[in-house]
Amino acid sequence: MKTSTKKSPFSVKVGLAQMLPRRRYHGRRQRRSSPHGRGSRRLRRHGLGARAADIRAHGGVARMSDPQLIKEIKQSVTIPVMAKARIGHFVEAQILEAIGVDYIDESEVLTPADEENHINKHNFRIPFVCGCRNLGEALRRIREGAAMIRTKGEAGTGNIIEAVRHVRSVMGDIRVLMNMDDDEVFTFAKKIAAPYDLVMQTKQLGRLPVVHFAAGGGSDPSGCSHDDAAGMRWVFVGSGVFKSGDPVRRARAIVQAVTHYSDPDVLAEVSCGLGEAMVGINLNDDKVERYANRSE
Numbered sequence: 001m002k003t004s005t006k007k008s009p010f011s012v013k014v015g016l017a018q019m020l021p022r023r024r025y026h027g028r029r030q031r032r033s034s035p036h037g038r039g040s041r042r043l044r045r046h047g048l049g050a051r052a053a054d055i056r057a058h059g060g061v062a063r064m065s066d067p068q069l070i071k072e073i074k075q076s077v078t079i080p081v082m083a084k085a086r087i088g089h090f091v092e093a094q095i096l097e098a099i100g101v102d103y104i105d106e107s108e109v110l111t112p113a114d115e116e117n118h119i120n121k122h123n124f125r126i127p128f129v130c131g132c133r134n135l136g137e138a139l140r141r142i143r144e145g146a147a148m149i150r151t152k153g154e155a156g157t158g159n160i161i162e163a164v165r166h167v168r169s170v171m172g173d174i175r176v177l178m179n180m181d182d183d184e185v186f187t188f189a190k191k192i193a194a195p196y197d198l199v200m201q202t203k204q205l206g207r208l209p210v211v212h213f214a215a216g217g218g219s220d221p222s223g224c225s226h227d228d229a230a231g232m233r234w235v236f237v238g239s240g241v242f243k244s245g246d247p248v249r250r251a252r253a254i255v256q257a258v259t260h261y262s263d264p265d266v267l268a269e270v271s272c273g274l275g276e277a278m279v280g281i282n283l284n285d286d287k288v289e290r291y292a293n294r295s296e
């Protein structure tokens, strides 16, 4: 599996989140032009509804973004670009690879194309990220060739409760696994429906064998640093940022919060005066569609 040759720890996600590394923000200007400017106006003009919150609000079938739009975004930024393909839609993934995006997110936020099968990611050179709710799901995606894993959370809600649930589930299972006798791993692997070798590797490493992001609903500094504090190494800033009063300021604050997640003084400072937050969606209502349950 190829990894990107670009050195920047940032990326633009087409219509969605940026990936934030913990402790690696140097305050550099990374973009030639802001994704809040030309890029996002184009997203609206093309009617892609490509942010998770918009997809949720608009309904209908959500597909890969227009390749022309993705090419234009690639031309206008210097940082890596991640684009989404529908779950199981290997042709969308082939198109994204052909136009040279840096990463593909096989995403439950788009309408799944295949109810049973994910993309065989070993057939591609481009790195994929896939979502998970638990350890078994994460290791199944890695067996299919995912180079990165993110929690699913509940995209487009501006609510981190599901991301926290998924972080807790994966990290909790890894802790259980680490304390397990080697003889018990066969049954544990069967129980979580994951390949034995990857379960054993996870036990030995004490973490997933690939980079692991917190994602889904992170729309404020405290929420994103909460995911960090719960043991995640990387965070996707959620599309809820774009539904707030001052997205640029909020995004900057989130970068600082994730960087200094263990320093409450910095967290207090960067949380001040950010203006209106995304209203968000409460997830105790059964009528809210769960994107996270769209695939296993």
Ligand SMILES: O=C(CO)[C@H](O)[C@H](O)COP(=O)(O)O
Pocket (backbone or CB within 6 Å): 013, 016, 017, 052, 053, 084, 105, 106, 107, 108, 109, 131, 150, 151, 152, 153, 154, 155, 156, 157, 158, 215, 216, 217, 218, 236, 237, 238, 239, 240
């Ligand atoms: O892109 C994703 C999934 O494909 C991210 O997980 C997404 O960021 C989740 O939604 P939100 O942006 O609302 O947090």
